[in-house]
Amino acid sequence: MSNIINSLYNIRLLDDLARKKTFIHSIHPLIKLLTTIVYVAVLASFERHEVSALLPFVFYPVFILSFAEIPVVPILKRVLLVEPLIIGIGILNPLFDNYIVVFGDIVVSRGWLTFLSIFIKCSLAVTVSILLVATTGMDRLAIALRMLKIPRIFALQLLLTYRYIWLLIEESLRMVRAYSLRAPGQKGVKINDLGSFLGQMLLRAFDRAQRIYQAMSLRGFTGEYNAGDVPKIKFRDFVYFAAWSLFFIIARIYNIAVLIGALFTGVGR
Amino acid sequence: MSHHKLEARSLYFSYPDGHEAVKNVSFTIYHGESVGLIGANGAGKSTLLMLLMGILFPSRGEVLVGDVRLTKKTLPAIRQRLGFVFQNPDDQLFMTTVYDDVAFGPRNYGLDEDEVKIRAEKALEMVGIPHLRDRAPFKLSGGEKRVAAIASVLSMQPDILIMDEPTSALDPKSRRRVINLLKNFEHTKIIASHDLDMVLETCRRVIVLNEGEIAADGITEEILFNKELLESCGLEIPLSLQNCPVCGTFKSHISHVKKWDLSFSCKCQD
């Protein structure tokens, strides 16, 4: 159980990372959001069972990971959290699609290719989304959404949900800790106690959320979230956006992996 | 200055479950006064403060700030003038950095970012934590959180500072720091606490609550010396006023109390 409790400290890692001051962090939030949207859109536009053409798209998250000085392992852990979901979405393909595809000497079923394709696409999309939050921060992301004319209420909803979720998790971790101290040598919460445990958790989280809301309104909060100065979009930001979009589109049209392979083996397609 | 006046007129409040937490409470607090609100657990201190802040509304009676009656309509204007520090700083700090938390209030009042910066930095300076500005609030120690919470209210430059248990759960050093901080504020302030020694040092006037009613209202030394009164309200004479732990005679430093100096001065130590 100490594992969960340790994570209490890491829960807000993304917030911490978002405060770094690297080149990537200094890119305008709106630009980063748009770049991510283009990235995900291009990924989604690929053929159902395309695999090799997806490889160049690994470059973008790797680029961000290295230039924004983001530690790889915690990010991967967070991606792993959603992996079961992704597998759940894709796993039926190999069962129903037995059509055989031949690559030179290798024979595979198209179902597996589709599964692999879905798996890669979803993992990449999740990774870049997490990286977007880790390099921008939820506050500034909400500002970017407002700039896209997303209604205030949605941006606010997102922001408060994000804040409250951590509170809820922290509150439950604290309860789990208190419980485990009084139930040593026991794994998890006993089923008999689960009802009152969950009920308490909900009530507490609700109470806490309410007090925080009160604290916010006491300091003049009326629904418009102000996260301070928003920088202007600079020329540099445009270049960043244009360069990446160009790269994504070229990688969509030409299969770069195959092109490079051809370059080395001297065999055209 | 009458507009810094805070007045409660026969306030009553019952919680939805029917528990009457505040009964017939009236008082007036004038500009520059420092008032300690004391009472046992469950006496209704927090409830009363919430009534003053307009978080709760009284079932009977009214609250006046300056000459304005506190209603839903006047709430925004009034809240700008009252600064409330929560009992638990975790409820108050929710942004990603201390600076953002301190700047939260001023930003909501639509000040431009330069002015926000000036105010936030001044508030951080006042409580002595400029070095914590870029830290995440949830990673601070209890004492640091407390002063950060105080700074987040000071940045709004309120006329009246209202605090719920500012020294609870603090170690002696952090407690001392908060006390010194409070002593140096020229604000009108209301401090709810069981820490009677702290009240003795920081407040000139004391209101005693007992089961939701005012049991006494007067000068700090008079009330905190009144053993009978305090005990009937579930409280004790402050430690610094109790008998000398060395020789057992009553400490002879009443004259010191008046000068807000509580250094230990029993004759047996001479």
Ligand SMILES: Nc1ncnc2c1ncn2[C@@H]1O[C@H](COP(=O)(O)OP(=O)(O)OP(=O)(O)O)[C@@H](O)[C@H]1O
């Ligand atoms: N949400 C609530 N619903 C019902 N009763 C409540 C609620 N909050 C407080 N009370 C009751 O109201 C009374 C006054 O509570 P209050 O929190 O104001 O006391 P307090 O003087 O601040 O105590 P403490 O020193 O422990 O902080 C208590 O008897 C308490 O049980």
Ligand SMILES: [Mg+2]
């Ligand atoms: Mg209380």
